[in-house]
Amino acid sequence: MLRYAIRRLALLVPILLGLSVLLFVWVRALPGGPAQALLGEHGSPDAERQVRIAYGLDRPLYVQYWSFLKRTVHLDFGTSIRTNQSVTSEFLTRFPMTIELTVAALIFAVGLGIPLGYLAARKHGRFLDHASVVGSLIGVTIPVFFLGFLLKYWVAIKLGWLPPSGRSNERIIATHPTNFYVLDGLLTREYDASWDAITHLILPAIALGSIPLAIIVRITRAAVIDVSHEDYVRTAEAKGLARSTVSRRHILRNAMLPVATTIGLQTGLLLSGAILTEIVFGLPGIGSFVYHAIQNRDYPVLQGFILIIAVIYVIVNLLVDLSYSLIDPRVRVGGGRG
Amino acid sequence: MADSDPEATAGGGSAGGAAVDGGVAVAEKPAPAPGPAEVGQSLGREAFRRLRRNPVAIGGAVLVLLFVLVAILAPLLAPYDPVDQILKDQIRPGSFPGPSHEHWLGSDSLGRDELSRILFGARQSLLVGVLATTVGFAVGLLLGTLAGAFGGWVDNLVMRVVDILLSVPSLLLAISIAALLGQRLISVTLAVGVAQVPIFARLLRGTMLAERESDYVLAARSLGIRRRSIVLSHVLPNSLSPVLVQGTLSLATAIVDVAALSFLGLSGADPDVPEWGRMLAESQTFLSTAPRLAFLPCTAIVIAALGFTLLGESLREALDPKLRR
Numbered sequence: 001m002l003r004y005a006i007r008r009l010a011l012l013v014p015i016l017l018g019l020s021v022l023l024f025v026w027v028r029a030l031p032g033g034p035a036q037a038l039l040g041e042h043g044s045p046d047a048e049r050q051v052r053i054a055y056g057l058d059r060p061l062y063v064q065y066w067s068f069l070k071r072t073v074h075l076d077f078g079t080s081i082r083t084n085q086s087v088t089s090e091f092l093t094r095f096p097m098t099i100e101l102t103v104a105a106l107i108f109a110v111g112l113g114i115p116l117g118y119l120a121a122r123k124h125g126r127f128l129d130h131a132s133v134v135g136s137l138i139g140v141t142i143p144v145f146f147l148g149f150l151l152k153y154w155v156a157i158k159l160g161w162l163p164p165s166g167r168s169n170e171r172i173i174a175t176h177p178t179n180f181y182v183l184d185g186l187l188t189r190e191y192d193a194s195w196d197a198i199t200h201l202i203l204p205a206i207a208l209g210s211i212p213l214a215i216i217v218r219i220t221r222a223a224v225i226d227v228s229h230e231d232y233v234r235t236a237e238a239k240g241l242a243r244s245t246v247s248r249r250h251i252l253r254n255a256m257l258p259v260a261t262t263i264g265l266q267t268g269l270l271l272s273g274a275i276l277t278e279i280v281f282g283l284p285g286i287g288s289f290v291y292h293a294i295q296n297r298d299y300p301v302l303q304g305f306i307l308i309i310a311v312i313y314v315i316v317n318l319l320v321d322l323s324y325s326l327i328d329p330r331v332r333v334g335g336g337r338g
Numbered sequence: 339m340a341d342s343d344p345e346a347t348a349g350g351g352s353a354g355g356a357a358v359d360g361g362v363a364v365a366e367k368p369a370p371a372p373g374p375a376e377v378g379q380s381l382g383r384e385a386f387r388r389l390r391r392n393p394v395a396i397g398g399a400v401l402v403l404l405f406v407l408v409a410i411l412a413p414l415l416a417p418y419d420p421v422d423q424i425l426k427d428q429i430r431p432g433s434f435p436g437p438s439h440e441h442w443l444g445s446d447s448l449g450r451d452e453l454s455r456i457l458f459g460a461r462q463s464l465l466v467g468v469l470a471t472t473v474g475f476a477v478g479l480l481l482g483t484l485a486g487a488f489g490g491w492v493d494n495l496v497m498r499v500v501d502i503l504l505s506v507p508s509l510l511l512a513i514s515i516a517a518l519l520g521q522r523l524i525s526v527t528l529a530v531g532v533a534q535v536p537i538f539a540r541l542l543r544g545t546m547l548a549e550r551e552s553d554y555v556l557a558a559r560s561l562g563i564r565r566r567s568i569v570l571s572h573v574l575p576n577s578l579s580p581v582l583v584q585g586t587l588s589l590a591t592a593i594v595d596v597a598a599l600s601f602l603g604l605s606g607a608d609p610d611v612p613e614w615g616r617m618l619a620e621s622q623t624f625l626s627t628a629p630r631l632a633f634l635p636c637t638a639i640v641i642a643a644l645g646f647t648l649l650g651e652s653l654r655e656a657l658d659p660k661l662r663r
Contacts (some may be wrong), residue, residue, distance in 0.1 A: 015498070015502055016505075018502040019502050019505055019506070026514060026518055029518060030517075030518060137647060137648065137651060141594075141643045141644045141647045143640070145598070145636065149618075149629075149632045149636060150633070150636075152625065153625055153626075153629045153632070157626050267507075268508065271510070272507040275509065275513075276509075276598060276601065276602075279601075279602075290510075294513065294517055294602055294604060295603055297517075302513075306506060306510055309506070310505045310506045310507075310510075313506070313507055
């Protein structure tokens with residue numbers, strides 16, 4: 001297990017190095033070159049020259065790459081053109097919002113998806129089953145922004161049940177030691193602030209979680225159907241075990257293996273979808289910041305954010321793989337895959 | 339696991355992430371061995387027979403046909419010029435002419451006929467979607483074939499490149515490519531296309547590696563047939579069916595991703611060209627006063643993507659020997 005983990009960790013090094021080369025080349029290939037990209041559209045030739053010297057753009061490429069790499073390792077991604085703050089601090093102030101959103105979406109998708117998928121499988125071939133198959137097929141096709149607009153219009157604007165946008169009610173004044181608003185309310189015992197943050201998260205979480213929900217329903221259904229036909233389930237039933245015991249201990253536990261991997265694999269989808277969800281609901285997370293970076297050609301922000309998100313993404317994927325081998329003894333005994 | 343592949347759901351992940359993730363998972367499993375022999379019929383014909391009997395496939399085909407026809411016939415179907423601001427005079431701040439006898443879907447915020455814009459939007463969506471998927475398919479096919487046919491260091495190199503591409507969530511990858519290439523139609527196409535390369539490459543490589551071990555390859559090799567012709571005329575054709583399925587599903591992803599990119603402001607430079615994603619972005623400000631301006635392009639995107647998803651899913655079922663009875 002440890003050797004497998006170390007091997008997988010070592011495999012990350014070439015990936016991240018390759019990615020850094022790509023991003024290094026990316027900035028240098030930008031329209032107008034990196035100096036103009038750093039200055040924005042209004043840079044004079046004189047200012048451009050100064051920037052070239054200040055950023056060392058006049059030095060040989062390999063020197064530039066080496067210093068880029070050194071700065072990156074020290075988490076220095078430069079400053080945002082738009083806000084003049086360091087990219088790292090911009091990321092850190094906004095990331096908690098995005099984590100809150102993705103976790104909420106995941107809770108929605110898993111909490112609803114596993115029971116639904118299980119029920120569909122137990123009613124295999126009947127109406128509920130067919131409905132869940134068709135529903136999940138449509139579910140994966142519905143773009144995040146479609147459901148987002150729909151929920152925002154009906155539930156928030158028309159019915160007024162939940163807030164249409166933003167992260168918290170302006171009238172609620174709360175302190176935010178961690179920037180995780182739900183958690184902050186609990187820490188500072190301002191429970192109404194927590195509740196307010198939760199109400200602001202519900203609609204975005206449903207919009208973002210709908211595709212993972214559809215996927216989890218499908219996988220759970222298929223896995224439960226699969227496992228139900230296994231010999232050990234028949235044996236358990238033949239032994240005269242209670243139906244609920246067979247379901248819980250024999251079927252669900254084994255069916256959860258593919259479901260667990262699938263849940264882990266949703267990270268990329270959630271991170272991508274978060275960009276769109278945050279724009280629709282006006283949430284100040286990394287997604288909406290990336291959006292404004294695109295609008296303003298804020299390349300340092302784009303470069304830094306892409307690299308940070310990629311690192312998080314590969315690490316989460318690694319953890320998913322490792323946890324999979326923890327859950328499934330067969331993978332452990334097999335000595336590791338991939 | 340009949341349809342439990344994560345990849346089975348890759349259909350229209352709004353952000354495309356699902357497709358990428360799915361590709362990883364499925365590539366690590368041995369590919370289904372084609373087994374047409376026991377039926378005594380060609381795989382393609384048998385698959386077509388199964389498709390025709392599947393209502394989901396028929397539904398998908400109808401939607402795809404509708405989408406393609408609308409795209410081709412848009413100039414004939416559209417009642418007005420999509421660029422012409424016919425209803426300009428009737429526009430008041432915050433209120434635009436709604437649906438009427440002359441303008442079935444009303445006007446947009448600049449007084450242009452919404453129906454005509456939706457119909458013409460199909461052209462853009464189909465064109466960019468198909469081109470992007472073709473790019474992803476072609477490059478993925480090339481990389482996957484190289485890796486699957488040669489193995490060894492070629493395989494290693496190709497797969498590491500694919501790993502790097504996979505280390506960025508696909509929408510973010512597409513965003514960075516589109517930002518790099520500037521606001522042109524071709525950049526959105528390439529961006530969505532390149533973001534799809536890893537899925538195709540991994541999928542094809544996985545299937546080809548599994549096929550390489552099969553008996554007919556051994557037979558061909560022992561007959562002294564050259565490697566290139568074994569790969570091109572034996573292994574590749576037998577490995578294509580999962581890739582074709584993925585291609586159909588990727589079209590759905592591409593349509594949604596293209597819309598997402600223009601929604602993010604990365605579409606072509608000409609704001610007059612009707613494009614569903616951009617129409618959606620423009621409608622945001624009017625969501626409370628004219629929600630139809632958001633829902634109409636959204637519905638169009640869903641219809642187009644759903645057609646390819648349904649067709650792709652039923653194609654997968656039809657081609658999967660494990661599902662045959």
